């Protein structure tokens with residue numbers, strides 16, 4: 001009998017899909033209810049009835065992602081699938097090879113390098129604002145704009161310029177670029193092929209590249225052929241950029257494609273320089289360096305787009321919060337302009353990195369949104385050997401006794417519930433599921449968060465710590481960017497980008513939920529699906545519940561859009 005048999009969980013709900021359709025598709029409430037009913041460790045049925053563990057207990061997660069990370073690794077399906085698409089980058093390697101890559105790459109994402117990258121993303125955020133402004137009527141009336149494609153194009157441009165030091169003019173839809181199109185279509189294409197993912201390890205192990213290509217030719221799947229095209233385009237483009245940077249490094253002593261603003265301060269250039277000056281043991285191969293390029297761009301694009309969309313949607317709904325945030329941004333920009341003797345309109349003032357990152361109310365809004373609505377809500381791991389997971393909070397077993405550890409058989413798949421961890425009432429309080437940015441602020445409005453990896457403080461006042469128990473997350477002790485050796489390497493970049501976009505858009509643009517009605521009198525109601533990532537759609541009857549979109553009403557900002565002094 002499986003040691004998992006006595007761990008409780010929901011009944012199988014579909015002979016083929018188990019509970020997966022409820023968990024991964026549209027399942028925010030479903031996921032939270034599971035944990036409410038069964039606790040921090042439960043079993044669920046995956047495809048074809050396989051039992052998996054679903055974990056949100058803080059101590060168990062500490063074991064999975066920190067203490068026994070070598071046991072609980074990414075699944076073969078994830079690693080092999082990513083290797084086929086991205087090459088030998090961070091999300092396609094395990095164990096010692098992954099550790100070596102992180103050793104090289106962690107310093108590349110240092111605070112000092114983020115400071116250097118802020119001036120790169122500022123003009124792009126300005127360009128986005130100019131584009132949106134051009135759509136807004138000058139007479140103060142409202143226009144409905146689907147923000148998703150614009151925020152997504154912006155996110156792609158920030159990460160391409162930051163990672164490659166190269167502009168693809170992504171915000172100009174008239175300038176088509178094959179590489180950008182490939183990156184943009186990658187996620188939807190792989191989503192269409194999700195049913196093939198479980199077979200990837202078997203196919204990779206049994207068939208050579210020649211036969212895999214033949215199988216692709218024979219299979220009547222446009223999505224599969226499109227994926228092969230996308231991968232080829234990404235591969236060709238990344239090799240070309242890589243060769244240019246390598247040549248620049250060798251010829252000129254710094255890396256930078258002619259005409260770029262970066263002068264070798266982009267992520268790839270920093271990485272190439274660090275690699276060139278490292279010892280033989282630490283040095284990454286060309287194929288590993290190349291593998292990071294598309295990985296970083298892909299990992300940093302949809303996630304931040306989803307986060308920015310979510311914040312703007314919340315601000316559109318919560319006009320009081322929008323006004324308070326806009327006022328805080330005005331004050332910060334005016335103060336900075338006064339201190340520097342700047343004469344430009346306050347709306348156009350660019351805040352330096354430390355001021356931007358230190359704005360308390362902005363910080364509270366970003367943190368609270370990423371906590372309550374983590375863009376990546378669920379992750380998988382495989383137990384590479386049998387192990388025991390201790391639990392902070394005991395659970396009731398199928399036979400009724402309370403147990404405080406779970407025996408995990410070798411090859412068990414585990415689901416890490418970032419969502420349920422961030423909603424844990426024991427850690428975050430009874431109102432854990434409520435979006436309340438004030439929880440990150442002291443009564444006098446100062447920043448309260450003490451839980452970042454850089455912070456040494458773990459006082460009892462610290463948010464995210466209860467009686468010494470905390471999640472091992474790198475950001476505010478929440479699990480949004482994970483923790484341990486595979487934590488998100490780009491979380492500081494994501495935070496900077498989100499804050500820069502908000503401080504650029506809010507001074508001139510007012511956001512509201514769409515108010516106009518269709519011919520049947522229905523208003524568009526935005527609903528967030530949970531399909532792996534959080535995806536905004538418009539609910540029927542005004543929408544189709546499928547097409548990803550964020551339609552909001554935009555207008556010029558006027559004086560009553562600020563908090564009265």
Ligand code: HEM
Pocket residue numbers: 074090091102159295296297299300301303304307374375376379380480481482485486487488489490491493494
């Ligand atoms: C709000 C935005 C973001 C969220 C919520 C997010 C979340 C995450 C999470 C949960 C992981 C762990 C995945 C796993 O273990 O399977 C991860 C890994 C990763 N993220 Fe992010 N991320 C964001 C933005 C970014 C950005 C902007 C970049 C690049 C600049 C980036 C680059 C990466 C990379 C390369 C990894 C793989 C790390 C490794 O395996 O060592 N992410 N991210």
